[in-house]
Amino acid sequence: MCYFEQTRWVCGYWKWGNFRQQCNKEYRTGETCGLKLVYDTTYQSGICKICEQINKKDRRVRKMSEDILRWQREGNRRATIEKTQQDITDIQTQIQELWRNHQDKCLSIV
Numbered sequence: 624m625c626y627f628e629q630t631r632w633v634c635g636y637w638k639w640g641n642f643r644q645q646c647n648k649e650y651r652t653g654e655t656c657g658l659k660l661v662y663d664t665t666y667q668s669g670i671c672k673i674c675e676q677i678n679k680k681d682r683r684v685r686k687m688s689e690d691i692l693r694w695q696r697e698g699n700r701r702a703t704i705e706k707t708q709q710d711i712t713d714i715q716t717q718i719q720e721l722w723r724n725h726q727d728k729c730l731s732i733v
Contacts, residue, residue, distance in 0.1 A: 626662035635729035636671035673725045680718050687711050 628640030643662035670678075687707050694700040694707075 625656055625658065626660050629661045629664045630667060631664055632667045632669065632671040632674075634670045634674050634725070636673060636725060637728070640665070671725070673721055677718055677721050677725070680714050680721075684711050684714050684718075687714075 625642065625646045626644040627642055629637055630640055631637040639659060646656055646658075646660075687710060691704050691707055691711075694704050
């Protein structure tokens, strides 16, 4: 039950920070007992790095979708459209994985 700092973002994501105080169970200097307790929580006003990555990928998917619509109007770009649609599918899979990891961390016990 050693004490650590914690950082928490508006989106609910959190991470452990630096070691702050040793508990009574551990007598060796510089060692921790393995159990983490919150010493102090620092709240960040912005969103976490994972949310930033998700937002970037969402913007990229939106841009690619607009490009596909434009190319369909122009015509004669079937291969480019197919490649971009595959890229969109790949990026959406990445977004889902990032979101799943984010939710798992937000819902985990602190």
